[in-house]
Amino acid sequence: MPHNNKPNIVHPVLVIMSILLIASNLRGPITGIGPILEFISHDLALSATQAGMLTTLPLLAFALFSPLSSGLARKIGLEPSLMLALVAITSGIVIRSAGSTVTLFLGTCIIGVGIAIGNVLLPSLLKRDFPKKVPTLTAIYVLIMGIGATISASTTIPLLNAADTFNVLVIPNWAFALAGTIVLPIITMLVWLPQMKRHTKPTADTAEIDSHSYLWRSITAWQVTGFLALNSFIMYSFIAWLPSILVDNGYSNHQAGYIHGILQLASAAPAIILIPLMGKMKDKRGLSLAMTLLALVGITGLLTLPQYAVLWVGLLGFSCGGGFILGLSFVGLRTHNAHQAAALSGMAQCMGYLFAASGPLLFGSLHEATGSWNIPLIITAGISIIWASFAMLAGRTAIITPPINMSNNRLNAQPN
Template identity: 60%
Template sequence: MTLSHPSRFASSAFLLLGVLLIAISLRSPITGVGPLLDAIRAELNLSATQAGMLTTLPLLAFAFFSPIASKVGRKCGLELALMLSLLFILIGLVGRSLGSASALFIGTVVIGAGIAFANVLLPSLMKRDFPNKITTMTSMYVLMMGAGSAMSASLAIPLTDMANQLSISVIPTWAFSLGGLVIFPLIAILVWLPQIRNHTAPSKDTQTLDSHSYLWRNSSAWQITLFLALNSFLMYIFISWLPTILVDNGFNHHEAGVIHGVLQLFTAVPALILIPFMSKLKDKRLLSFSLTLMAFIGIMGLLLKPELAMIWAMLFGFGAGGGFIVALALISLRTESAHQAATLSGMAQFLGYLLAATGPMIMGELHEQTASWQLPLILCAICAILWSAFSLLAAKDELIEPAAHNRNATLEENLS
C-alpha cells in the first residue's frame, strides 16, 4: 500500500528534522572545549601540546573510523549506523565530563568515533533520499552544525559561572560546562528512533557494488580530498586555539569566548546565503576560491591587526564554513551513486582529518617554542594559499567516472 501524499511529506519532514538534529551534535562537542582550555590545563596540569590533543584526538578518530563507517553503513543501513554515531557521542560526552584526565581523553576519542560515522554517512544519505536537493540539504545541515558549535562556544564560560554559583563540587566547573552538551545528542536520538523502524536496509547500489578502491588512484578524488583536508586543518586550529590567541592579545576570557562563538556562528552564515542559489550555480570554482580568499584575509588580519579580531573572526568563519559546505556538496555532486559518495566521503575525511589532527598540536608546539602566535599564523596563511589553489581544481563541473568493472556491474544491475 502506497503512502498518501501528506504521509510522505510528514515522513520526509521528520527525516529532515532528524538530520538537522544530528548535525547540531557534530561540531558542538569540539568547539565547546576551546574557551575552557586554560581552565582545563590549570586543573589537570596539561602542557600546550597535551591541550591541543583535546582537539586532535577526535580528528584522529575521524581519520581512523571514517573508512569503517561506509562499511558499517552498507552492512546495517544508514539509519542504524547514524543511531550508533549518536550513542557514541552521548557516551563520550558523559565520560569526558567525569573530571579526570584519563576520562577526558578517552571520552574525547569516543566522541570522535561517533562524529566520524555521521560525517561520512550523511552525504550518502543526502545522495539517496534527497538526490535533487543535495546542495540545499548540505547547506541546511552545515547551518545547524554552525549553530550548534556557536552555542557551545558562547555558553562554555557562562556554564562554568553557573557551576560556581550553584557551588557544584562533584566535578570541576569546566566538566559541568562540557557535560551540558549531552542535551544535543539526547534530543537527536529521540527524534531519530522512528527512522530505524522505517528504513533499515542500505540502498540497492550500496549492497551490490564493490569498495570503489579506484578512487584512491583518481586525481579528482584527491583534489576534493585535499580541498577538504586544508579546510579542516585551518578550521580546527582556530576552533582549538583562537580563545587563547585572543587572551594573549589582551582580550579577557569572556570577550574571547564571545568572539570564538561569533566565528562558529559565521561558519553557519554561508548556508543561509548559499541555500537559494548554490544548486543553480553550475561552475563553483569562483565561489570556492572567493571563500578561501576570505579565510586568508581573516588570518592575515588577525596576524597584523589583532585588535580587530571580531571582524577577522567573521571573515575567517564565513570563508571556512562556506568552504566546508562546498566540499561536502562536491562529494555528492561529483559522484554517480550513494555508495560512490560514501566511499569518497570516507577517503576525503580519513585523509582530511588525519591532516587536520596535526594542526592544533603544531600550533601549540610552535607557540611554546617561540612564545608568540606570529609564526603559527604565518603557517596558517601559507596553508590558506594552498587551499585556494585546490579550490579551483576540486570544484570542476564533471562527474568522477567509475572504474570499468564498476561501470559494467552497474549496467548489469540496471538490465536485470
C-alpha cells in the same frame, strides 16, 4: 519519501526535526572545549601539544571510523546506527566530564566515534527519505550544525562560572561546563526513538572506501582531497586555539567564548548563500578562490589588527564553511556516478581528517616553542595560500576517468 519494505509510520515533520536535532550534535561537543581549554590545561597541567590533542582525537576518529560507518548501517540498519551514534556522543560527554586526564581523553575519543558515524550516515538518511529536497535540507542542517556549535562555544564560560557561583565541588568547574553539552543529545535520542521501529539500509552512495582503488592514483581525486584537507586543517586549528589567541590579545574569557561562537555561526552561513548560487555557476574556481582569499584576509587581520577580531573571525568562519560546502560539491561534480562519488568521499574524509588532525597539534606546539601566536598564524596564512592553489585545481570541470578495463555497465549504473 522512502521506498522500503516497512511503511513510514513517523510523520515527515518529526523525521525532519529528528534529522536537524542529530545535526545539532555533530560539532558542538568538540567546539565547546575551545573557550575553556586554558582552564583545562592549567587544572590538569597539560602541555600545549597535549591540549591540542583534545581537538585532534575527534579528527582521527573521523578518519578511522567514517569508512566503517556504512558497514555498520548495512549490518544493523540506518536508524539503530544513528541511535548508536547518539549514545556514543552522550556516553563520551559523561566520561569526559568525570574530571581526570584519562577520562577527558577517553571521552573525547568516544565522542569522535559517535560524530563520525553521524557525519557519514545523516546525508544518506536525507537522500533516502527526502530525495527531492536534499539541497534545501542540506543547507538547513549545515546551518543547524553551526548553530549547535555556536551555542556550545558560547555557553561553556557561563557554565564554568555557574559552577563556581554554586560551589560545585563534585567535579572541576571546566568538567561541569563540558557536561552541559549533554542536554542536546539526550533530547535528540528521545525524539529519535519513534524511528527505531524501522531498520532500513543506507543509500548506495553512503561513503565507503572499499572500491574504486584507482582513485588513489588520480591527480584530480587528490586535488579534491587536498582542498578539503587544507580547509579542515585551518578550521580545526582555530576551533582549538582561537579563544586562547584572543585572550592573549586582551579579550576576556567571556568575549573570547562569544567570538568563538561567531566563528561557528559564520561557518554555517554559506550554506544559505552558496548552495543556490553553485547551481548557476558551472566553473567553481572563482568561488573556491574567493573562500581561500577570505581565509587569508581573516588570518592576516588577526595577526596585525586583533582589535577587530569579530570581523576577521567572521570572514574566517565564512571562508571555512564555504570551502567545506564547495569541497563536498566537488565530490559529486568530479565523479560519474554515486558509487564513484562514495569512494571519493571516503578517500577525502579519511585522508583529509588525518591531515587536519595535525593542525591543532602543530598550532599548539609552535606556540609552546615560541611563546607567541605569531608564528602559528603566519604558517596558517601560508597554508591558506597553498589552499588557494588547490582551489584553482579542484574547482575545474574535470571529471575523474576510471580505467578502460572497468565495466561500463557498472560505471553507468547510477548516473548523476
